[in-house]
Every structure is written in structure tokens, then in C-alpha cells.
Amino acid sequence: MVILYLLGSFLLILSLFFSRSKYFVYGLLGVFLVLQCVFTMYAFQHGGNTEATYFTYDPLGLILLVTLTIVAIPAAIHSYIYIESHQESPRSRSIYLTALILLITSIGAAYLSNHIAVTWIFTEVTTLSASALIYHHRNKLALEGTWKYVFICAISITFIFIGILFLSLSLQHAGSDNLSYANLLQKSNELNPVWLQMAFLFIFTGFTAKLGLVPMFTAGIDAKDTAPAPAGALFSTVLMNLGFIGIFRFYLVIANTPLLHWAKLVVGTAAFLSLFVATVYMLKVKNIKRMFAYSGIEHMGLVMLGVVAGGIGYYAAILHVVLHAFVKSSLFFQYNQLYRVFQSKSIQHIGNYFKYNPTGAIVLLLGFFSSAAMPPSGLFVSEFLIFRSIFATGQIALLVAVLLLLTMIIWAFGKNIFQVLFVPTEHFEEREIPSTSGWESLTQYILLALAVYVGFNPPAALVEMIQHSVSLFPH
């Protein structure tokens, strides 16, 4: 089935790339969404199976695949709205949709791959498709964003490759050359520790470009800023989850070796520095899209702190990436409506949004509450569990520092959001505001409600799958 899925997407991509007729293109997009849903359901029902040697429907991959499908549907809808409201040329419309489908397919395949080299290949493909999406506007800023993204991602992909080379050296000591995660886990006791350390450093650094942690986070911020918002929603949620799964699967291997303590130190430092960097930028950022992007960095820092803390933190981290995907994507989807009213990204030029579009303003307000993890947001549950796990490790100083940084982030986020919603701005002259249908905010409400529901009342299947995927960690 996975071969069928890849082949089907490939055919759709090809025909999309060459077709210019409006109805045909959107028809193909619809066909892809159906394919994506069917594949997700099939994968869900065949959990645990391995197909085509390199793809396994394992619990963690399945959880993120379902998240991907849930976010992909509104992303397609909003892409449609976006393209139609911008009078795109047929060619740029085709390229956009082609890149969108390629991105979603390659992310899905990377989630399910059970071999580190296959994950790496699909990560490369996401860079390619993402750069096409970032370059959509074809102006100077888009070019700058694309160039930075491509360059940083090329370096980080090279780093991952170097890590894989070191890993294979480490594996040679165990007398094996099979780089699948299962084999690595099985042989984790025989791996050569020095090469393994080098491998972990390089692979971790490489995947931080996708995950959005220090040191490689910068490219992602520019990408989310310059890409059209529906694509930005994918970058800041499911593409970040790709970085998460890449690091998580390898971390699982290293957690079963004596190097666990060292790896915790590395990941923990990077995670804490990310929180710090996110705080600094959140305090001074004036571009609302970049503010959402920095908020994503903060959340991924928290997630990795949860992973490092261990115990209940593993569970909380996976729950957090799922819920964060719902919340952050809804904020990005809402952004285009905001832009249509004010024609600006700068918070100084945006204000009193409640007056112009109450439905959308409520989305922003709820999105802020959710993202700041205030109850009843679902993220409250996962963040609370992360803090509990840090507390359980006895790192009180770290916990206090993290909470202080979070307080500053919430203050900065809240200040900016309330300015956008309630404070009239001087720079805005009243003109014919294009009316926005309330229906365009429907998907955002659904996503936000889903985040609340999953956070407080997680389905038994989800809990079981998360527990299964963290069961291999040493206790």
C-alpha cells in the first residue's frame, strides 16, 4: 500500500505540474486528499506491519501521520482560498500545488520509514518542495528566504549524512551493516561509543534545522515568514514534527546505551537555549508571522526538555507535538484573513481586529490562550506533565528558569495579540475592507476544539500508541 501511495502521489504530482486547467488542478488536489485519507486509514488498521522493507506502520509514525492528514485537509482548503484571492497565474498555481503535495507525501513517508537513510532521503525531498513553496511570491524577500533556507538545510542535510557515516562505523563494531532503527536498537549494547557520540552530535544538529532548535533554527523562521501562510502552517507543525521524529528515533537508540546521560546533556542544553532564544526574539519581534514561528521554537524546546526529563515526559512530549500541530496551524491559517484586512505583517500597523472580523478575532484569541497553554487548552495538560517530569528529576533550578522564560514569552505574546485585537492603530486608514466569510474560520475552530478534546480526553487508542512507542526507553 505504501508503494501505491507513493506511486499515486507521484502520478498526481506529475499531472499537476503539467496541467493548467483550474478545475482539473483542484480536482487532482481533491484526489490527493482522498488518497492521503485512505492511506492513513489503511496504515492505522495495519499497525505494526512492515511494507516494502523500509516502511513500518509503527505507533509513533502513525500518530504523526494522522496529525499530518488532519492538518493537510485545512491546508489544502486554505491554499485554495489563498490562490483564488490572489489571482495567481495558472503556472504558479500548478507549481504551488505540486510542491504542496510533494511536501505532504514526503513528510508522511519520512514518518513511516524504519531506516535512517530512508528518513534522510525524504528529508531532502521536503527541503526541495519547501523551497518551491517559500519562493512562491517570486520577489526579493522570497528569494532571500529561499536562499537562506536552502543553504542552511543543505548544510544540515550534509550533517545528517556525516552522522549516518559515523553511525555505520559505530555499527561495524557490532558486526552489522543494517542501518534500520530496529537493528540499531537490537545492537545498541555493542555500538562503539566514540563513533556513536559523533554520530549523535551530527544527526542531532542536522535535524534541528527541521525541528527548529538551536543551532539551526534561523532558516525555519525565515521560511515560515516568507512562504504563503497555508504552507507556513505546514512548516511550523508537521515539518517540525519530522525533525522531532528524526531525533526521537535516534535518541531512543542512544537511550539504551551508557551514553544516555551525555545525550541528555546535549539535547537539554540545546532545548534550554532554544527557549532562551525564543524568549529574546518574542520580546522584540514586531512581525506577527515571525512571532508565531518563534512561539513554535519555544514549544519544541519544551518538547525536547520533556524528552530529556524522561518518565512521564516522554508521553507528554509526544502529546505536545500533536496538540501543538493543531493549535499553531490554526493560527497560521487565520493569518491570511488578518493580512487581507490590514495588508501588513507588522504589529504596529495592525489593530482593533475585533471591529473588522469578530469571528477571526476569536480564533486569534483562542489560539493565543491555547498556545500559551492556559486551561482549558489541551497544551496545558502536556506542558503540565512536562513540568512534572522535570520536577521529578530534581532539576528545580532548571524548572524555575524555564517557568520564568515562559512567563516572559506569554507576556510578549499576549501584549502583541491584545494590541492586534483591541487597540486601534493610527497607521490604518479606513477604506473598503474586503468582507470575509465566517466559514473560512471554521477549520480553525475545529482544530482548536480538537486540541482541547485530545488534551483532556485523549482517545484510548492514542494513549496506548504513545505508551507503546515510549515503552522501549529504559526505566
Added chain:
Amino acid sequence: MIHVLLIIFLITLFYMSIANRLMTYIKVLSLQGVLLFFVVFLQLSEIDPINLSLILLETIIFKSLAVPLFLSYLLKRNHITREAEPFLPNFVSLVITTSIVVINLLIVTMIKDDHLDKIFFVVALSTLFFGLYLIATRRKIITHVMGYMVIENGVFVLSLAIGNEMPVLVNLGIMLDIFASVLILGIFMNKIGDVFKDIDVDQLSNLKDY
């Protein structure tokens, strides 16, 4: 013989660190491709001939002909001035390059592993970090591209060290080479040169937080 070639490869890095003109960089890149060609020929004696010839073709055609020719075409087409414009004086550059090599030598000698050829690791890691250094200290965007090509050569040397046991990884490395180079050079070729006339990194600072 392999060691001699690898050490010549290392010397090219020193030359590159004090070179002044962009054309010199391109020629050094081309020379590195030729050196890699011979290293592959001598090193990968155990893998099957078809695969070997593929790898040889990649080094000689892609690394030492196509990319340098393309880069010099870009230089001419975009009327890029011929100086590399480093941020640091050449003497400092040379000292830093030397310390990169020495530090890597120390790190690699610390690793206790008998059946590995350590020269490969010294050369590969030095090339990698030298490439990063080159990217960080040159002003023109096209020198960033060249720095990236240097990094790729370093990765290629690294993959050769284990190429006999795992030829798949060498092939993956080649895939990375071609994929990333085409992507980066493609963007450069099509757009950067046209839009940003005097291609400096200083011009790439419009994406801001405020």
C-alpha cells in the same frame, strides 16, 4: 599513494585559505575533484566495477568539470568582481586553517580504533570545518556556494573511508552531492544573480523581526 593524494588534498585547503581570486577557488575545486578521482580509484578496489565506474564518473565529470565550469560561467554572467573579499587578513586565515587541521589531528588520534585509516578522518573533518570557516568569513554569496562544495568534498572523503564495507553510503553521498549542488546552483543561477546585482551577503538582511 592514497595518503600522498590525501595530503595533497589537505594542502589545497591551505592554498584556498590564502587565495585571493575567485578563479583560483574554482581551479582548486577542480583539482580536488581530480584528486578524489584517483583516491577512489585506489581505495575502492573491493566494490563491483559498475558501481566503481559510476563513482569515478561522478568525481571526474561532476566535481572536477561540471561544477567548476558552471561556477566560472556564473562569474562571467553576473559580472562578479574577481576578489574573494575575506573579512580576515590572509595571515589570520592561514593560522586558523592550521589550527583546524591540528585540532582535528588531535581529536582523531584520541580515537582508539585499529582497523581504520585515520588520515581519511583527519582530511575529511578538516575539510568539513574549513568549508564552514570559508562560508563564515567571505563576503560574496558565491563563495558560500564554493564553501559548500568544499564541505561536500570533505563528506565524500569521509564516505570513502568506509566505502569498501558499505558502497551504498558512497552512492547516497553522491546523491546528496548532485541533489544539493543542483538545488543551490540552480537558485543561484536563475535568480540571485539577476535580483541582487552586487551579490554581497550584506544585501541578504531584509528579513527582520521588526
